[in-house]
């Protein structure tokens with residue numbers, strides 16, 4: 253008899269990119285749906301094993317299935333082990349989901365996974381209904397469970413997206429966007445990085461395997477492939493080989509990567525563009541050098557980043573820059589400097605994100621209350637120059653200013669005010685019932 257796993261990614265009415273931020277997850281204020289690559293990898297390993305079988309219940313891909321329907325669906329399924337993929341923003345609801353599953357099926361075996369559960373391990377053991385807490389990336393855990401040896405990103409199979417309703421993984425324009433990894437983690441050592449905290453040392457995937465991944469996604473009809481590497485162009489020679497093979501094989505697909513932008517030179521950019529690159533995402537983080545040094549964040553000087561953004565723009569490649577607002581050291585002046593830096597670098601898209609730390613060293617008895625429900629933020633008591641209210645005001649203001657300056661006031665109203673207001677209204681609707689999944693489902697149905 254095969255052992256059957258049910259892998260579940262719940263949805264609670266708020267769009268979360270669950271494998272972002274080292275699998276703490278990032279709340280998105282848009283409608284695009286990202287797959288959870290480690291979950292797909294884990295499902296693929298189980299599906300290919302002679303001794304196991306797998307069912308994937310991705311609520312995001314099932315028309316954003318609400319929690320009460322998800323619970324009924326889980327109860328109707330026959331399986332040996334249930335894995336719940338958690339995130340920081342949803343962990344209180346995830347824990348309640350586990351409790352409800354165990355309440356309706358006391359004999360079920362429920363595992364929780366995701367970086368947040370490694371912070372909460374002690375609390376979960378003492379207070380939750382979960383039978384097992386997986387504190388490492390799910391695909392690595394499942395790889396060892398099935399193969400009885402450790403695996404790296406190079407041992408992962410080509411992700412089998414046919415195990416899920418993958419056509420639901422679309423970007424904001426409705427294009428099917430699937431993800432793969434040519435590497436995992438990062439050799440840089442920014443001290444706030446949630447990726448290196450979870451993934452450890454940098455791992456690389458062989459070119460031939462990456463090519464197999466690309467072919468597989470293209471054969472399924474992926475319109476965009478997003479490399480979920482943290483530092484895609486870390487190994488330039490490897491990237492050149494991948495691009496050259498894509499060109500030689502005539503693979504026609506648009507793709508996106510995230511990287512340290514000053515690692516891209518003209519020759520590489522030309523090749524990547526020819527191979528289908530449409531967007532480069534990169535972190536700038538702060539316009540204040542001292543703050544970057546405090547966090548050992550070496551993203552390169554602003555002039556170089558500005559020059560490379562222009563070079564990419566001239567080749568027709570879009571750029572998206574990430575900035576962090578609200579470092580404990582931030583003042584009104586440094587926030588303004590970060591805004592001026594963004595204006596100078598002049599990327600096509602920007603994201604000003606609130607600083608949040610996932611490093612809880614020295615903090616004892618961490619409980620789920622430390623993670624703010626459905627926000628990209630924690631309640632960690634940090635000595636900050638700016639209050640949270642001031643930080644959020646600054647983010648709203650400079651995001652709107654950037655859009656107004658780069659596009660127009662109307663777009664700024666739509667993207668930075670209307671969408672955000674609707675999002676906050678939805679959060680307010682469910683904020684009081686994060687642990688009452690029936691009430692949450694009822695309220696979410698009202699706003700659908």
Ligand code: SF4
Nearest residue numbers: 438440441442445482
């Ligand atoms: S460059 Fe990015 S991925 Fe690498 S350590 Fe710094 S924050 Fe993490």
